[in-house]
Amino acid sequence: MKSAGENIVLGIETSCDDTAAALVRRRVDGGADILSNAVWTDHDDHAAYGGVVPEIAARSHVERLDRVIARAFDEAGMAVADIDAVAATAGPGLIGGVMVGLTAAKAIAMASGATLVPVNHLEGHALTVRMTDRAEFPFLLLLISGGHTQLVAVEGLGRYRRLGSTIDDAAGEAFDKTAKLLGLGQPGGPRVESAAAGGRNDRYDLPEPLKRRDGCDFSFSGLKTAVREIAESAPRVNGAMAGQDVADLAASFQFAAARHLAQRTEKAMDIIEQKFSPGRLVVAGGVAANCAIKSMLSALCESKSWELIAPPAKYCTDNAAMIAWAGAERLAAGMTLDREEAMAFAPRARWPLAPPPEGRALGGGRKGPKA
Ligand code: KG4
Ligand code: ZN
Numbered sequence: 001m002k003s004a005g006e007n008i009v010l011g012i013e014t015s016c017d018d019t020a021a022a023l024v025r026r027r028v029d030g031g032a033d034i035l036s037n038a039v040w041t042d043h044d045d046h047a048a049y050g051g052v053v054p055e056i057a058a059r060s061h062v063e064r065l066d067r068v069i070a071r072a073f074d075e076a077g078m079a080v081a082d083i084d085a086v087a088a089t090a091g092p093g094l095i096g097g098v099m100v101g102l103t104a105a106k107a108i109a110m111a112s113g114a115t116l117v118p119v120n121h122l123e124g125h126a127l128t129v130r131m132t133d134r135a136e137f138p139f140l141l142l143l144i145s146g147g148h149t150q151l152v153a154v155e156g157l158g159r160y161r162r163l164g165s166t167i168d169d170a171a172g173e174a175f176d177k178t179a180k181l182l183g184l185g186q187p188g189g190p191r192v193e194s195a196a197a198g199g200r201n202d203r204y205d206l207p208e209p210l211k212r213r214d215g216c217d218f219s220f221s222g223l224k225t226a227v228r229e230i231a232e233s234a235p236r237v238n239g240a241m242a243g244q245d246v247a248d249l250a251a252s253f254q255f256a257a258a259r260h261l262a263q264r265t266e267k268a269m270d271i272i273e274q275k276f277s278p279g280r281l282v283v284a285g286g287v288a289a290n291c292a293i294k295s296m297l298s299a300l301c302e303s304k305s306w307e308l309i310a311p312p313a314k315y316c317t318d319n320a321a322m323i324a325w326a327g328a329e330r331l332a333a334g335m336t337l338d339r340e341e342a343m344a345f346a347p348r349a350r351w352p353l354a355p356p357p358e359g360r361a362l363g364g365g366r367k368g369p370k371a
Helices: 054-076 095-112 121-132 171-181 188-196 221-233 243-272 291-303 321-332 339-343
Strands: 007-013 019-026 032-040 085-091 115-120 139-144 149-156 159-165 280-284 307-309
Touching: 007 054, 007 095, 007 321, 019 054, 019 321, 032 054, 032 121, 032 321, 054 095, 085 095, 085 121, 085 321, 095 115, 095 339, 115 121, 115 321, 115 339, 121 139, 121 149, 121 280, 121 321, 139 243, 149 243, 159 243, 171 188, 171 221, 171 243, 188 243, 188 291, 221 243, 243 291, 280 291, 291 307
Parallel strands: 007 085, 085 115, 139 280, 280 307
Antiparallel strands: 007 019, 019 032, 139 149, 149 159
């Protein structure tokens, strides 16, 4: 049931390997009800190739999206006629997948008369915490996933200031590559974290990335090279590293990655500290599930009297509820494109949420320099 002033939005997310659809209601008081959150991910599709294969992902979205959308409506007990808008990720991401999701959204909008909202995937991540925790603007966002690593000052809806981003690998990508080097399998992040649980994080001395460089950018390629060199020179029995060496190297890498993330975040906090007080740090993305990283960030926030907010993991990783919510916020604020413009909106492989700081080139990541 829906009352005046409320918005019910269908969200569609297909920018990587998850095929996802969700229904979210934005209440008049600004609160959110997540009515359904359907997702279909099949890591086995890509496992043999050691990473997401864009063509396989695009084909899976074509095959699955209809069913995932139907499931989202079923779980919510709703029909297409109940929605006010359909919001779809229009970029950045793997272009084949983005195309599938955005085209489906256009078809639904056309058939139902619902408003079409093309959503920037990064805006979805940035606004999640307003859906899950009703966080007020402004806040500092540390987004750490397999495709993105950036620090963004979120000042208001559509008002984002990028303070730093990775100049090479994304944080999750570094975990995935480390898992591969250590023979731990995929998905790498959770495997490295559990291997690290039995290891010493001071056994190997790994470099501090960008130690002598000011600003809030990140770099993970040096850590990856250091891990590779240690792994290659480690003693092996039948080709395999000793279990304790693997655990110690996983723990040392995890510690070095967490320390790097915390150090750069501290610089961003210093930059914006005058602007909003008390400060709020929001951490999102798949890597935010890592307990060593979370506890280092939590200690940092405590030392600076900042609040740390981490939305639940299922809304931190890629999902369609965050896309629906970004659409709902834009709809409520009257910040949507007119219908003709929205219908003509072309999918984008690259779509920075905000321009890079003065004098900085765009950063990289597994899916290319997306942001
Ligand atoms: O946000 P996400 O689900 O998808 C995108 O990449 O957009 O993030 C996935 C990434 C993967 O690289 C995965 O290895 C990493 O998040 N990850 C973790 C952990 N759980 C997932 N990294 C470190 N520790 C974890 N516990
Ligand atoms: Zn994402």
